[in-house]
Amino acid sequence: MSVILQIETATTSCSVALAVDGKVVAFKQINERNIHAEVITLFIDELVASANLTYDNLDAISVSSGPGSYTGLRIGVSTAKGLCFALDKPLIAIETLEAMAYGIIHGDDFTVDEDVLLCPMIDARRMEVYCALFDVHGQKVRSTSADIIDEHSFAEELNKHRIIFFGDGADKCEATLGANPNAQFLPGFVNSATFLTHKAAEKFDKKEFVDVAYFEPYYLKDFIAGKKAL
Structure with a gap:
């Protein structure tokens, strides 16, 4: 049995999902700008608890790797890598x-x-x-x-x-x-961590993991900071 935590923060949607053997058993999501850092760890805690699991029950962490929002990607990937380091779990990266x-x-x-x-x-x-x-x-x-x-x-x-x-x-x-x-x-499409499920299960079975220490998001373009209005 594989239990994979899936994280999606590359767009305005902040979404986490829990998949067991390639089937989503729980997910939480909010589609709102600039809220990812505030809610992502809370969402993950609630998700694991709602499935009556502990973090030790996770077999891998899957993350949407970009392209997308620079800030959103940093938050999602940093969270995923932090969990992998703390739990000694493999990291699966999937292009957004x-x-x-x-x-x-x-x-x-x-x-x-x-x-x-x-x-x-x-x-x-x-x-x-x-x-x-x-x-x-x-x-x-x-x-x-x-x-x-x-x-x-x-x-x-x-x-x-x-x-x-x-x-x-x-x-x-x-x-x-x-x-x-x-x-x-196609109107009304909202990105979701549930969309990672198929590839995450496939990569887990093939042991296609990335190096947690060196993995970086796929930004595609360099970050350009905006100027504050005077």
């Missing part, structure tokens, strides 16, 4: 966009056709998003990148496939890309 795609593929609320492509998008700034393309089996068909979206974005792929755009980055792109009949936008 990949986890989002698996959230659609393995979700109960949405069915995708074989020739559809999935495009998870995370808001960066202005018209820039972190994005990638996946087929319906979760295979990446276009590399993760930080793209400035205009009317020509994804033109080649949209000529051949219907693409489902989702995530907080997709919301601001609908006006630019939505005129294409092959572009479909």
